[in-house]
Amino acid sequence: MTAGTTRRGLLKRGLLGGLLLAAGGSTWLALRPSALAALPDEPLRLLTAAQYSILMAVIGRCVPDPVSTLVQRQETALRIDATLAGANDRTRADFTQLLGLLDNALAGLLLDGNPTPFTHLDATAQEAVLEAWRTSRIGLRRAGYQALRRIIVTHYYADPANQAAIGYPGPPKGVL
Amino acid sequence: MAGSFIEGRTLTTNVSLDCDVCIVGSGAGGATAARVLARAGLKVVVLEAGGYNRKDRFTMQEHETYPLLYQEGMRRSTVDLGIGILQGRTVGGGTVVNWTTSFRTPDHVLAHWRERYGLTALTTEALDPHWDEMEGRLGVYEVPEEQINANNRKLWDGADALGWSRERLRRNVRGCRQVGYCGMGCPFDAKQSALITLLPDAVEAGATVISDCDVRRLRIADGRVVAVEGRFHHPEEGDRLTGPTLVLRPQVCIVSGGAINTPALLMRSDLPDPQGRLGRRTFLHPVAATIGHFADTVAPYGGIPQSVASHHFVRRTEGMGFFLEAAPLHPVLFSGALTAHGPQHREAMEALPKTANVLALLVDGFDDSERGGSVTLDKDGSPRLEYHYTPRLWEAVRAGIEAGAKVLLAAGARRVLTPNEPPLEILGESSLHRLAEQVYVPNRVRLFSAHQMGGCAMGADPAESVVDSDLCHHDVRNLHVMDGSVLPTSLGVNPQFTIYGLVHRAATQLALRANAVKME
Ligand SMILES: Cc1cc2nc3c(=O)[nH]c(=O)nc-3n(C[C@H](O)[C@H](O)[C@H](O)COP(=O)(O)OP(=O)(O)OC[C@H]3O[C@@H](n4cnc5c(N)ncnc54)[C@H](O)[C@@H]3O)c2cc1C
Ligand code: SF4
Numbered sequence: 001m002t003a004g005t006t007r008r009g010l011l012k013r014g015l016l017g018g019l020l021l022a023a024g025g026s027t028w029l030a031l032r033p034s035a036l037a038a039l040p041d042e043p044l045r046l047l048t049a050a051q052y053s054i055l056m057a058v059i060g061r062c063v064p065d066p067v068s069t070l071v072q073r074q075e076t077a078l079r080i081d082a083t084l085a086g087a088n089d090r091t092r093a094d095f096t097q098l099l100g101l102l103d104n105a106l107a108g109l110l111l112d113g114n115p116t117p118f119t120h121l122d123a124t125a126q127e128a129v130l131e132a133w134r135t136s137r138i139g140l141r142r143a144g145y146q147a148l149r150r151i152i153v154t155h156y157y158a159d160p161a162n163q164a165a166i167g168y169p170g171p172p173k174g175v176l
Numbered sequence: 177m178a179g180s181f182i183e184g185r186t187l188t189t190n191v192s193l194d195c196d197v198c199i200v201g202s203g204a205g206g207a208t209a210a211r212v213l214a215r216a217g218l219k220v221v222v223l224e225a226g227g228y229n230r231k232d233r234f235t236m237q238e239h240e241t242y243p244l245l246y247q248e249g250m251r252r253s254t255v256d257l258g259i260g261i262l263q264g265r266t267v268g269g270g271t272v273v274n275w276t277t278s279f280r281t282p283d284h285v286l287a288h289w290r291e292r293y294g295l296t297a298l299t300t301e302a303l304d305p306h307w308d309e310m311e312g313r314l315g316v317y318e319v320p321e322e323q324i325n326a327n328n329r330k331l332w333d334g335a336d337a338l339g340w341s342r343e344r345l346r347r348n349v350r351g352c353r354q355v356g357y358c359g360m361g362c363p364f365d366a367k368q369s370a371l372i373t374l375l376p377d378a379v380e381a382g383a384t385v386i387s388d389c390d391v392r393r394l395r396i397a398d399g400r401v402v403a404v405e406g407r408f409h410h411p412e413e414g415d416r417l418t419g420p421t422l423v424l425r426p427q428v429c430i431v432s433g434g435a436i437n438t439p440a441l442l443m444r445s446d447l448p449d450p451q452g453r454l455g456r457r458t459f460l461h462p463v464a465a466t467i468g469h470f471a472d473t474v475a476p477y478g479g480i481p482q483s484v485a486s487h488h489f490v491r492r493t494e495g496m497g498f499f500l501e502a503a504p505l506h507p508v509l510f511s512g513a514l515t516a517h518g519p520q521h522r523e524a525m526e527a528l529p530k531t532a533n534v535l536a537l538l539v540d541g542f543d544d545s546e547r548g549g550s551v552t553l554d555k556d557g558s559p560r561l562e563y564h565y566t567p568r569l570w571e572a573v574r575a576g577i578e579a580g581a582k583v584l585l586a587a588g589a590r591r592v593l594t595p596n597e598p599p600l601e602i603l604g605e606s607s608l609h610r611l612a613e614q615v616y617v618p619n620r621v622r623l624f625s626a627h628q629m630g631g632c633a634m635g636a637d638p639a640e641s642v643v644d645s646d647l648c649h650h651d652v653r654n655l656h657v658m659d660g661s662v663l664p665t666s667l668g669v670n671p672q673f674t675i676y677g678l679v680h681r682a683a684t685q686l687a688l689r690a691n692a693v694k695m696e
Contacts, residue, residue, distance in 0.1 A: 064518055086249075088248075127518070139619070154508050154511055157510075167528065168528060171236035
């Protein structure tokens with residue numbers, strides 16, 4: 001690679017990164033609203049209904065049926081909501097922006113030529129989007145995928161029942 | 177007269193105090209300094225951002241203990257999320273959650289520091305008495321072979337089969353019940369963390385340890401620290417600082433917030449830093465973890481978490497060195513570390529009871545091309561860590577994964593999963609060449625760090641360092657930095673005893689000087 005192409009590559013990435021954040025951050029740029037999931041009985045502490053729905057869609061891909069039931073996925077989303085409610089402003093903003101970006105029609109249109117928001121896609125198409133983020137040449141997208149999967153799986157396996165289901169014995173009984 | 181532990185969250189009014197010594201941070205460095213200085217008769221106050229969490233809160237549940245005991249609830253990472261940062265935040269700091277591996281600083285590292293950074297006072301002979309004292313206090317012993325758990329035994333057997341050097345580790349425990357929950361705080365007070373050893377010693381000698389107090393800045397006037405300003409918070413308020421304020425006016429200020437946090441505090445305090453040294457050269461021993469699936473049960477969550485290492489590749493000439501150890505695997509930590517997705521992720525989770533792992537810890541900072549990480553401040557004053565990846569680092573990541581895979585295969589693994597994203601599945605040595613075809617950029621390989629070092633480096637030359645070998649700040653006369661942030665490079669061994677040794681030495685000298693001044 002010559003110095004010239006490296007420089008152009010970086011510039012492009014920089015611009016694209018800025019664009020992505022701008023698109024994710026401002027909801028008015030979205031062309032289509034998120035498809036809303038049924039809300040849990042318990043009230044949400046931080047996430048909006050739209051953000052919750054996007055999160056539920058990604059949870060459905062990271063711990064899909066039959067690994068998890070709908071109730072387990074809802075509990076996972078609620079635990080994530082509680083964590084974010086206790087987190088600092090930067091973490092909250094980063095995460096909610098990330099959810100917005102994933103479901104943002106304009107960002108999808110500009111980067112992938114597909115304006116359909118994530119929550120409107122079927123499972124196979126959602127997998128393709130996540131896989132594209134996971135292996136993207138754009139660092140921001142790779143990081144976005146990691147942030148989503150890590151928070152989801154660590155909150156799913158936070159539940160002792162879900163730990164027991166994979167054969168983890170938990171703390172030895174009667175030692176405390 | 178004995179001092180006390182005070183839970184800052186219970187305070188309702190602002191605090192203003194004079195003292196001889198204020199220590200910010202109660203981890204390996206801060207607790208050692210507190211013990212030495214309080215025993216020398218100085219009035220010591222230790223301020224700690226984390227809670228005063230004792231064994232009754234160490235519930236052996238990851239989701240309860242991680243938010244309590246780790247920086248940012250264990251979600252700390254480099255800004256690009258490329259390297260996860262495990263770092264303690266509780267009374268006792270990292271010593272409460274660490275895996276108890278106890279190494280003195282290798283001779284060749286001290287020799288490099290003397291030659292390259294002019295740290296001529298730091299010889300093994302000078303440090304030995306300090307290590308002897310600390311190892312005695314903290315109950316360091318060598319793990320006998322029969323105590324090696326199945327997870328570590330794969331490294332032990334695999335290295336042996338390959339003809340690689342291997343060793344049993346030394347640990348700081350007394351009456352360890354080998355339950356495997358070190359990373360969540362020892363529920364039996366077997367681990368000789370600062371929480372149950374050095375800090376109680378300091379309190380017995382008159383020190384006051386105040387928890388839940390986040391130190392926001394030091395006030396400097398005429399080249400001296402004149403005040404230390406903090407704010408209390410309650411864990412239920414999350415990270416928000418909502419409690420009363422604190423002002424201490426110490427004669428001497430010691431910052432022991434650990435790498436990343438210490439340089440951030442000094443930056444918030446607008447310390448003179450004309451050469452821009454603060455926060456630079458933060459080294460991480462970046463870790464690439466490879467896992468293997470075995471036919472028999474491994475139970476990588478039980479038994480002594482770390483008991484074996486191989487330093488076979490630590491000084492390799494092909495590139496950056498690395499050393500091999502194993503990590504305890506519990507479901508939350510393991511789920512976040514896995515690079516698999518969806519059904520493949522689940523399959524790897526279900527294999528946890530039969531999974532062993534080998535960590536390759538990369539020894540960063542010894543080549544002049546390596547800058548490690550840089551700490552800067554976010555808008556709200558919190559630290560941001562950016563790591564400068566080099567081709568040399570990525571080469572060592574690949575080589576470290578290859579070594580981990582070889583060990584696991586040699587120990588009888590049926591299948592190996594690498595930390596590449598997505599993971600490479602390796603069934604035999606013949607497919608190791610595929611490692612070279614993977615993409616090596618941030619977030620295409622899962623990396624993490626449990627060893628943060630540097631950012632306020634020691635050195636003889638003020639143009640390229642922040643403190644001298646006595647851990648005194650070059651410009652601000654009554655300021656000392658006593659924690660892992662003073663290391664000029666990484667180590668190639670786990671860092672706690674390097675910190676104990678350096679700080680014990682520096683604090684002993686400081687005590688002599690401070691008492692000499694008091695006598696005048
Ligand atoms: C999971 C894990 C396993 C490890 N295993 C090992 C091992 O087996 N062997 C080994 O040698 N090392 C191990 N380590 C590393 C070792 O514990 C650390 O290197 C060591 O504790 C660092 O000491 P320190 O004094 O630099 O900082 P720390 O021990 O991290 O202490 C710093 C303290 O300062 C507090 N603080 C920071 N900023 C402020 C502020 N502004 N105001 C108030 N308080 C503040 C922090 O909350 C923290 O409690 C491990 C670490 C982890 C996280
Ligand atoms: S392994 Fe030993 S030191 Fe670690 S938590 Fe268990 S009893 Fe404590």
